Amino acid sequence: MSLTLQSVGRRYGDTWILQNLDLEVGSGECLALLGPSGCGKSTALRLIAGLDTPDEGSIRINGEVMNGVPPDRRRVAMVFQSYALFPHLCIRENLNLGLRIRGVSPDDQRRRVASIIEVMQLGSLAERRPSELSGGQRQRVALARALLRDPLVYLLDEPMSNLDAQLREELRPELKRLVLQGPQPVVYVTHDQQEAMALADRIAVLRNGRIEQIGTPRELYERPATLFVAQFIGRPQMNLLHRETGLIVGIRPEHLRLDREGLPCRLIGREWLGAGQQLLLECSAGTLRMLCDGTVEPGDDLRVSWNSSDEHRFLDGSGTRMA
Incomplete structure (x- = not known):
């Protein structure tokens, strides 16, 4: 059939x-x-x-x-x-x-x-x-x-x-x-x-x-x-970082991790998801969502990083994926 x-x-x-x-x-x-x-x-x-x-x-x-x-x-x-x-x-x-x-x-x-x-x-x-x-x-x-x-x-x-x-x-x-x-x-x-x-x-x-x-x-x-599919598929929604080079870099919330050498962030909110929590972080690149099972408090200064292999790169104008 x-x-x-x-x-x-x-x-x-x-x-x-x-x-x-x-x-x-x-x-x-x-x-x-x-x-x-x-x-x-x-x-x-x-x-x-x-x-x-x-x-x-x-x-x-x-x-x-x-x-x-x-x-x-x-x-x-x-x-x-x-x-x-x-x-x-x-x-x-x-x-x-x-x-x-x-x-x-x-x-x-x-x-x-x-x-x-x-x-x-x-x-x-x-x-x-x-x-x-x-x-x-x-x-x-x-x-x-x-x-x-x-x-x-x-x-x-x-x-x-x-x-x-x-x-x-x-x-x-x-x-x-x-x-x-x-x-x-x-x-x-x-x-x-x-x-x-x-x-x-x-x-x-x-x-x-x-x-x-x-x-x-x-x-x-x-x-x-495409950028549309990246944002539509997956919950919580993919993080997007706009670069001066005309690229948009996407990172899934589960790929962020706490790292003393990482990007400085401040915790501005969180949502409990049962086994873990979704953190809302403010940094120089904007607002990031991160999945975490550790203990952090609002106002805490944190640092986060991710592996370059977990990045999704899109052209800023068309939203199409770069190979």
Whole structure:
């Protein structure tokens, strides 16, 4: 199974929302589309699903061109941010409706719905309506409905953005087990880089409708191609030092260390992160973030250094990485 987007573009009036989008998602691969609001990631998902039409380029599923093919004939399952459950139907009826519309026999409907209810551990909730469920339970129902479609491609549009942080972490293993380990290509849209790095095989970082960089989570973190990617990937955010030579040097907070011979700094703030703390340091080069598990106090005079091999160098004008 495969999904291919070739030179796909979409515009509204004179404004291009997406331009020259090239993507290849293989069998069993999860590709995350990551970027700030308005970068075009949800538009890309709608184009793949057939809910919108590209102005240029082609979309192929298993080699077959999908341009002009209606959504119900694309065998694409989409999980929405808003769950999109029918409020007047119980969970069992929500799951059964799509099968009935597609003409699945009554016996097959009962068998498949009973099976997915067991897999998703929804047995005690099957006769309840969506308003009687928590956000996490409703998300499991939305995933169950997508699984019942037996699709060629899964599309997930920020499926966990309505959940609190703890519940998102609890659902990640379940999502990976049920959807992300199957044979279908998966496109996962999110603005949460931690979520993308935890779930995706590869990540495409979008900015203003174009791909800034595409690669594995490790590749994007260790060798960001542009200043934008360097700042977008990684928390806490990368430190940036502006040099008079026209270079910007980036250093990850975890690569700074206390050093008696290093750059003089003053501690101006800190944030506890559980096992350690993030220090906010003021120095001649500006403000630095540093991860530390030692004991320091506000007002302390400190010195920090780093290895030159941990530096990321970018051109000040274009923001592109220097080799």
